Amino acid sequence: MPGQWECPGGAADPEDATILDAAMRELWEEAGLRGRRVVGFVEEAGVQGQGQVGDRLEGRGLTFSFVNRMGVFRRFYRVAFEVEVEVEGEGQRPVVRLDPEEHQDYLWVSEEEVRSRRVAGREIVLTAEMNTERMVLEAMRVRRERVGWGVDGGE
Numbered sequence: 424m425p426g427q428w429e430c431p432g433g434a435a436d437p438e439d440a441t442i443l444d445a446a447m448r449e450l451w452e453e454a455g456l457r458g459r460r461v462v463g464f465v466e467e468a469g470v471q472g473q474g475q476v477g478d479r480l481e482g483r484g485l486t487f488s489f490v491n492r493m494g495v496f497r498r499f500y501r502v503a504f505e506v507e508v509e510v511e512g513e514g515q516r517p518v519v520r521l522d523p524e525e526h527q528d529y530l531w532v533s534e535e536e537v538r539s540r541r542v543a544g545r546e547i548v549l550t551a552e553m554n555t556e557r558m559v560l561e562a563m564r565v566r567r568e569r570v571g572w573g574v575d576g577g578e
């Protein structure tokens with residue numbers, strides 16, 4: 424989705440031993456970041472209500488469905504994790520190395536920038552709009568509560 428913003432992620436491959444291994448692999452493939460450890464869940468699907476499991480999750484933005492280019496129906500279940508990544512120096516931001524086949528650019532953003540969908544006068548167009556915004560803001564809330572920084576005090 425050229426020109427749209429998303430968090431690193433993707434599907435578990437058959438060679439991934441666990442979903443956490445898949446998350447670490449996707450982080451490396453898409454952003455060149457090495458995960459040190461999974462700190463915890465940001466969003467975990469808790470199924471409530473009646474009807475099909477996929478429908479219940481889809482209504483909460485935890486799954487999405489589509490027909491791919493080959494005409495195959497796919498349904499994905501989304502789980503988001505907070506991951507501690509390796510850094511090259513004390514107090515430094517991680518060095519992002521994008522795969523140009525996957526992504527065009529990256530941003531470090533504050534909560535206010537996510538809410539306004541603007542960074543330095545530049546519009547942020549999110550994939551899956553409200554679902555991505557909600558997930559990113561929830562990740563920021565979880566981290567803020569865990570480490571104790573203010574609304575615009577982190578990335």
